[in-house]
Amino acid sequence: MHHISKRASALTASAAALALILSGCSAGGSGGGQQASANKTLVVDNTFDLKTSDPARAFELTGSIVDKALYETALTFEGSDVTKPVPQLTTYSMSDDDKTITLTLDGKHVFSSGNPVTIDDIVWSYKRVQGIAGNPSFLLSNLSTGKPFTIEKTSDTTMTISDTVANPALPYILPNPSLGVLDSKTLEENGGTTDKDDKAESYLNGKSAGSGPYQLSSYNATSKVVFVKNPEYTGTAPKYGRVVLQNVTGPSQKTDVQGGQAQLALNLNSQQVNGLESGSIKVAKTTSANVGYLWLNQNEQVSGGVTNDPDFVKAVRHAIDYEALRTVAGSGSTQPGGIVPSQFLGALESDENNTTDAAAAKSDLASSGYAEQTVTLSYPTDATLDGVSFADMAQSVQSNLQDAGITVKLNGLPIATLLDSFRAGKLQAGLMYWGPDFPDPSDYLTFSPGEGLGLRAGWTESMSPEVTKAKEAAIAAEGDARAAAYQAWQKASNADGAFVPLVQAARYAVTNGVTGVTPNAIWTVDLASIE
Amino acid sequence: MRYLAIRLGLSAVLLVGVTIITFVLTNLVPGDPITAALGERAAGDPKIVAAYREAQGLDKPPVVQYFVYLGNLLHGDLGTSIGTRNPVVQDLAYAFPATAELAVFAILVAVVIGLTLALVAALRRNRLSDQLIRAVSVVGISVPTFWLAVAAYFLFFFVLHWTPGSGRLSAFYDAPPRVTGLFTVDALLAGQPDVAGDALAHLVLPGMVLAVYTLGLLVRFARSSILDVLNQDYVRAARAKGLPGRRVITAYLLRGALLPILTIVGLAFGSLLSGAVLTEQVFAWGGIGQYAYRASTALDLPSIMGVGLIVGAVYITVNFVIDVVYGFVDPRVRVG
Numbered sequence: 001m002h003h004i005s006k007r008a009s010a011l012t013a014s015a016a017a018l019a020l021i022l023s024g025c026s027a028g029g030s031g032g033g034q035q036a037s038a039n040k041t042l043v044v045d046n047t048f049d050l051k052t053s054d055p056a057r058a059f060e061l062t063g064s065i066v067d068k069a070l071y072e073t074a075l076t077f078e079g080s081d082v083t084k085p086v087p088q089l090t091t092y093s094m095s096d097d098d099k100t101i102t103l104t105l106d107g108k109h110v111f112s113s114g115n116p117v118t119i120d121d122i123v124w125s126y127k128r129v130q131g132i133a134g135n136p137s138f139l140l141s142n143l144s145t146g147k148p149f150t151i152e153k154t155s156d157t158t159m160t161i162s163d164t165v166a167n168p169a170l171p172y173i174l175p176n177p178s179l180g181v182l183d184s185k186t187l188e189e190n191g192g193t194t195d196k197d198d199k200a201e202s203y204l205n206g207k208s209a210g211s212g213p214y215q216l217s218s219y220n221a222t223s224k225v226v227f228v229k230n231p232e233y234t235g236t237a238p239k240y241g242r243v244v245l246q247n248v249t250g251p252s253q254k255t256d257v258q259g260g261q262a263q264l265a266l267n268l269n270s271q272q273v274n275g276l277e278s279g280s281i282k283v284a285k286t287t288s289a290n291v292g293y294l295w296l297n298q299n300e301q302v303s304g305g306v307t308n309d310p311d312f313v314k315a316v317r318h319a320i321d322y323e324a325l326r327t328v329a330g331s332g333s334t335q336p337g338g339i340v341p342s343q344f345l346g347a348l349e350s351d352e353n354n355t356t357d358a359a360a361a362k363s364d365l366a367s368s369g370y371a372e373q374t375v376t377l378s379y380p381t382d383a384t385l386d387g388v389s390f391a392d393m394a395q396s397v398q399s400n401l402q403d404a405g406i407t408v409k410l411n412g413l414p415i416a417t418l419l420d421s422f423r424a425g426k427l428q429a430g431l432m433y434w435g436p437d438f439p440d441p442s443d444y445l446t447f448s449p450g451e452g453l454g455l456r457a458g459w460t461e462s463m464s465p466e467v468t469k470a471k472e473a474a475i476a477a478e479g480d481a482r483a484a485a486y487q488a489w490q491k492a493s494n495a496d497g498a499f500v501p502l503v504q505a506a507r508y509a510v511t512n513g514v515t516g517v518t519p520n521a522i523w524t525v526d527l528a529s530i531e
Numbered sequence: 532m533r534y535l536a537i538r539l540g541l542s543a544v545l546l547v548g549v550t551i552i553t554f555v556l557t558n559l560v561p562g563d564p565i566t567a568a569l570g571e572r573a574a575g576d577p578k579i580v581a582a583y584r585e586a587q588g589l590d591k592p593p594v595v596q597y598f599v600y601l602g603n604l605l606h607g608d609l610g611t612s613i614g615t616r617n618p619v620v621q622d623l624a625y626a627f628p629a630t631a632e633l634a635v636f637a638i639l640v641a642v643v644i645g646l647t648l649a650l651v652a653a654l655r656r657n658r659l660s661d662q663l664i665r666a667v668s669v670v671g672i673s674v675p676t677f678w679l680a681v682a683a684y685f686l687f688f689f690v691l692h693w694t695p696g697s698g699r700l701s702a703f704y705d706a707p708p709r710v711t712g713l714f715t716v717d718a719l720l721a722g723q724p725d726v727a728g729d730a731l732a733h734l735v736l737p738g739m740v741l742a743v744y745t746l747g748l749l750v751r752f753a754r755s756s757i758l759d760v761l762n763q764d765y766v767r768a769a770r771a772k773g774l775p776g777r778r779v780i781t782a783y784l785l786r787g788a789l790l791p792i793l794t795i796v797g798l799a800f801g802s803l804l805s806g807a808v809l810t811e812q813v814f815a816w817g818g819i820g821q822y823a824y825r826a827s828t829a830l831d832l833p834s835i836m837g838v839g840l841i842v843g844a845v846y847i848t849v850n851f852v853i854d855v856v857y858g859f860v861d862p863r864v865r866v867g
Contacts, residue, residue, distance in 0.1 A: 041702050057616070134573070135572075135579075138573060138576065146576060205617070217705070218705070220817060221615035223816070223821060224698070244702045246702075249812050249815075252813050252815065255696075259689040261688070261695075261702075415567070420563045437572060
């Protein structure tokens with residue numbers, strides 16, 4: 001039987017050789033990024049949180065990248081600068097009382113269908129955002145009262161958006177890709193309406209209907225979105241005729257960009273980019289606008305009589321080693337002085353209440369009624385702060401607090417479970433983050449007593465009248481006075497509040513052979529600017 | 532026929548069992564899928580939350596939800612995914628062929644290489660080649676699929692440049708016109724041999740990674756099964772009367788060892804589907820595995836139910852087919 005086993009061995013060897021030859025030939029043939037570049041195909045790796053490409057329904061990070069490429073907005077931001085809205089489809093002017101913004105169409109833009117962009121399209125698109133009541137509909141409502149803005153066409157080239165109270169944030173809201181302007185004629189032919197009966201989502205997930213630099217070629221929310229150039233685009237034509245945005249995990253993103261499979265990787269953390277820069281591989285580093293924070297529940301029934309003690313809160317603020325948290329968050333991270341991110345109007349550079357001071361922590365703890373109770377610190381196990389593990393941050397905080405004499409029990413939860421309990425105000429303490437809805441400090445007033453986030457931490461208006469007063473002053477402030485007013489509100493919150501701003505992590509964009517990658521706090525990256 | 536009818540009936544009962552278990556398990560998960568699906572602001576708006584609950588049918592008691600689900604299921608409706616906002620049937624129709632293509636490739640690799648190695652090991656019992664093959668088999672069973680996928684991707688794509696990168700096709704190719712959803716087949720049907728070659732090349736590494744566990748398992752059991760048959764009188768008789776070696780192997784050895792091998796292939800198919808969850812994540816494959824991962828981390832209950840159902844159905848179908856094949860291979864089974 002010896003000859004039989006020889007034959008079997010040969011078969012095995014042949015099978016293995018065939019597989020390797022086959023894959024080897026193809027790998028050589030594809031040539032990774034080189035051939036992609038020759039065919040003007042740009043490959044971008046991203047860890048998807050995509051749900052839809054319909055701008056009126058999308059409010060996820062990946063959705064913003066997609067919609068920024070497909071749709072233009074009335075106003076936009078230039079590059080990374082989110083402090084100054086600039087015209088895109090329209091110019092704008094604010095009324096003296098800051099209640100109304102008037103948009104004036106420039107009349108130069110055309111949808112991929114060939115239809116011109118009209119003021120009716122903008123009004124229709126905004127009313128659709130409001131009418132659908134989807135994730136981003138709050139953008140066109142007053143955040144405190146929930147009352148929708150009034151949207152009116154005032155002429156063939158002008159329209160107004162009005163709030164019932166002064167709202168200087170209006171121009172900062174409009175560049176959001178969720179407010180991308182749709183071709184209303186095309187959409188109405190495909191089930192689009194401005195109310196809950198709208199049926200155009202499936203159409204938009206197959207074909208786009210915008211005037212942006214790209215149009216949709218293929219779309220799969222789980223794996224891949226392919227864009228091709230919009231021939232009707234009136235702006236500077238993008239350098240790449242085709243873009244593939246694909247869903248790839250962090251470790252594979254690193255291998256992809258190193259191997260030339262992708263030209264841009266968007267979700268690598270500080271450990272993964274360490275030592276990566278060499279040759280054509282560049283690492284662009286910016287500070288993320290996502291703020292990681294700690295909350296201490298002020299509701300006596302949830303706090304166990306511990307986390308609602310003002311001296312205990314002070315002790316926690318001084319016990320935390322913010323420098324250690326920055327180390328955990330990686331090079332390029334920063335400690336915000338308040339809850340408003342460091343790059344936004346009204347950001348606080350630092351605050352003495354949130355500084356590491358072991359002696360002050362022990363003294364404050366001694367003044368409090370803390371009697372060695374165990375504090376439960378919850379954190380999400382399946383979400384990160386721009387790639388930084390909340391578990392690592394929680395362990396760092398636990399260690400700091402234990403050094404100060406506070407016993408902490410860690411409670412890692414899936415984010416869906418944590419959010420459920422947090423939103424119900426049932427968690428004693430924990431770590432979470434807030435990403436900006438729009439780059440204006442008014443977005444952060446939810447961290448006030450009696451407001452949405454405040455109530456999750458059991459923080460009612462009557463508990464901190466000084467903070468409420470500072471919040472009202474910030475809302476009333478106009479023009480240049482706004483920055484100082486928001487800083488005063490954050491100082492008041494730090495002195496007597498339920499939230500401790502901890503860290504803004506670094507965000508990395510790793511490129512291989514491309515330039516023009518400009519990180520942006522609202523849409524992460526503009527695919528059309530990549531060269 | 533009676534044997535077939537009994538097996539078919541049992542399969543249907545199992546399928547209903549799968550729907551019940553999947554439904555109960557998904558509803559036991561702590562956390563509200565709707566608040567998980569909505570953004571921070573939207574989740575704070577009771578009107579939006581109520582609209583979502585109504586649209587997803589989550590405003591009804593769980594028992595009612597289950598019977599509504601079952602009723603819709605009979606009409607081929609698996610609900611709408613909270614995550615992708617598509618009908619789950621549509622998502623699965625897109626994702627399933629991707630995984631099927633990968634799984635079939637993996638099972639072919641595992642069966643061809645595994646049976647060959649098992650044969651070599653059995654025929655060269657206790658020699659060096661047998662020891663080596665057994666060691667490889669143990670490694671194949673022991674190595675975690677996720678780790679193997681990452682390591683293999685790094686080695687064969689990045690270091691050696693032997694295999695293409697992640698995904699089902701190179702970035703500069705568009706997917707071929709959809710007929711079966713299997714890129715290799717669809718590309719050939721569309722007369723695009725270069726695309727078919729590229730799709731096949733992309734199959735190699737994830738397919739091999741996925742095959743490793745099954746291969747290890749198969750070598751172990753097939754070797755043992757072949758050794759059992761090798762000592763049977765009828766095999767000795769065949770060899771004694773001077774039949775050619777190839778005929779002894781195919782007509783006597785392999786046929787005699789087939790039943791336990793079929794069992795392992797059936798069981799292995801289940802592990803292939805579960806292994807695909809991790810492998811597809813690493814290779815950005817876009818199949819059922821990647822869909823299941825996304826659905827489970829986003830508490831997308833309709834999608835989780837859909838995946839559970841399709842995986843259960845495939846598993847039951849494969850085992851049904853194997854049961855039937857058993858009956859043909861060994862008539863004693865039918866009688867029993």
